[in-house]
Amino acid sequence: MTSTHHTTREPVVGAPVDRVDGPAKTTGAARFAAEHDLAGLTHAALVTATASRGRITGIDTSAAEALPGVVAVLTHHKAPKLNPPKRVSPVNMSTMVSGTQVNYLNTDEVHWDGQPVAVVVAEHSHAAREAAALVEVTYERLPATVDFAAELPNAVLDKGNMLMPTGAKKGDADAALAAAPVVVDSAYSTPQHHHNAIEPHATTAVWHGDVLTVHDATQNMAWLRAHLALRFGVPEAKVRVLAPFVGGGFGGKGFAWPGVILAVLAARATGRPVRLSLTREDVYRTVGARTPSTQRVALGAGRDGKLTALVHTAVTRKSPVGGQPEPAVTPANHLYDAANIRTGQSSVTLDWIPNTAVRAPGDAIGSFALESAIDELAHELGADPIELRMRNEPERNPIDGKKFSHRMLREAYELGAHRFGWADRSPEPGTTRDGRWLVGTGVATAYHPQLRLTANVTVRLAADGTVTVRSGLHEIGVGAATVQAQIAADALGVPFDAVHVEHGDSALPEGAMAGGSMQTSSVAASVLAACRKLTRRLDALARRSGTAGRTPAEVVAAAKAPYIEAAVGSDTRIGKAAGQARFMARTVRDMRRWQKAACGAHFCEVRVDADTGEVRVSRWTGAFDVGRVMNRKTAVSQLRGGIVMGIGMALTEEAHVDPRSGRIMNPSLSGYHVPVHADIPPIDIAYLDEPDPTMPLGLLGIGEVGITGVAAAVANAIHNATGKRLRDLPITPAKLL
The missing domain is CATH 3.30.365.10 (Aldehyde oxidase/xanthine dehydrogenase, molybdopterin binding domain)
Incomplete structure (x- = not known):
């Protein structure tokens, strides 16, 4: 970046800088989603199904409602109506955030063992959990398909999409395998894996009229905000999601699972703030897991070790109520220079909660x-x-x-x-x-x-020399805010300690989700672009005020301006559409040109x-x-x-x-x-x-x-x-x- 302003300090990008959130986390000053005390706060607990597929024929809530401290027991008979989630569409990427297509507590249908069928709200968390255990549910149990191994013969080839291909072919791998002097042909299996972040999923929700504020352990504030606005029938502008600190994500907090929806629903039904913290067992039953898999890898080679054939196929699980396939064969498309390659992915449909992203899906x-x-x-x-x-x-x-x-x-x-x-x-x-x-x-x-998403950013340089970077990025324990401060400091030639990064709030310019190893590069691109804009404005100010070669703070002060600011991206409807168009165009261009x-x-x-x-x-x-x-x-x-x-x-x-x-x-x-x-x-x-x-x-x-x-x-x-x-x-x- 060229500029009339010079600095002799050492660059901070690449340096082992201590994380800016370290003191807050080590002293307990950091507030996580379940640590916000609001006036009139209540606590919620889930009642989950013990049937894999069926219909609810009866729910007896009398014993739970009679327990001291219980505010409400919400079932499909009493719960407020929700709008159903939208089907996933590449035109609107926020549609991808829905963990399932189930309209929780708005249906008597049960789609998996563990689906929430009631939520108890009480004055204290122990009362909510005790009451939840007293709710008795009866079911009409329908035939369910739940045995992964037994269903393997019924696997169906996955279609895939541009961003998640499920197979590829070059040459005739099967013929080459049959002719190869040396062959390895083996089957492998991996089991179901679950998320165990140090902070279980948690939500604190409060309504003020039709204005919703949600403190949530999420990796995806912007898409969650859009999803909540849709489900509860309010404009996005009236929904605010706050997640300044998240105690680990790894993919499990990138989607809207039942807990966050039911916390917001309970807050609307009771007119009180509601905190819903999942137990470890709740996480296993109501949050998607990594699918089990069976895989075949067959390699054909000459005696010199040169690969003549590579076959990699996999069978994973999917659900009738949403989710995406797990592209297990992707590495085989890129790692080895075999003359003939065939990869393919199939899946079986089980009555289970949809599988989800687990680190490096x-x-x-x-x-x-x-x-x-x-x-x-x-x-x-x-x-x-x-x-x-x-x-x-x-x-x-x-x-x-x-x-x-x-x-x-x-x-x-x-x-x-x-x-x-x-x-x-x-x-x-x-x-x-x-x-x-x-x-x-x-x-x-x-x-x-x-891959890289778009991210909106504003960068402000004040007359006192401080810099504020504003973007709705996520700090899920990786040092995201620290790295963006390093980038901005070098781009503007200011000390690292002069930069403050505002993040973790959907009211900020819309950032990128923290997933797919995309957040740092997505936000960095916009931070750099905003800093370039800011530098050009700084140069223009310096020329007008005769302060070329002075520090950025001195230039702003000489112009008698409290600050100058530059922005990249827009959160308006047109701005979001433009951002989506830029993302798709860049993605298609890059996928055609580069790996x-x-x-x-x-x-x-x-x-x-x-x-x-x-x-x-x-x-x-x-x-x-x-x-x-x-x-x-x-x-x-x-x-x-x-x-x-x-x-x-x-x-x-x-x-x-x-x-x-x-x-x-x-x-x-x-x-x-x-x-x-x-x-x-x-x-x-x-x-x-x-x-x-x-x-x-x-x-x-x-x-x-x-x-x-x-x-x-x-x-x-x-x-x-x-x-x-x-x-x-x-x-x-x-x-x-």
């Missing part, structure tokens, strides 16, 4: 199967797993020949191998031992595609108890090509966090669903096991810090690439340690024995 589970199969092929050929991958590293996107906007996977593997000490490993399975522990190492590729993605390499060491089958991950190195890094401290934290989640996916996480009823049997952290501190080794993170020339500041998203490939690296290390190839997650001691 599709890519996390798809990379487990693909990267495990590559390791199997390397073992079959007697080749080094890294050398085999590099032998098949493409120069262009394998399916359509598009250029990679930026791809340095070779360099990431080289860096990671050096830091990990890969050359010292024993390639022969079961040959390295340390006492009772069998020791093994494994690698896998990380991959996550990049954009973050990638990397995982190196894992495991120790397996030869007698008990206990697995301990003892060492980890991750090396990543994520474009230019905005903040070394927050970037490393994000990548490390993804690896921790991937280790849980590999070894412990699994929902147990009764195949007769569709009911989750372990809906809490006492039965659904996530990694704890003792399960995780020191994790060494390295990155190349090379900018992608097609992205703002050269940055790529880092939130999700860290989890991809992790489960495969663990499984491959276990094979190297024990000689046992396990293809079904999680890898438990029982499976090893």
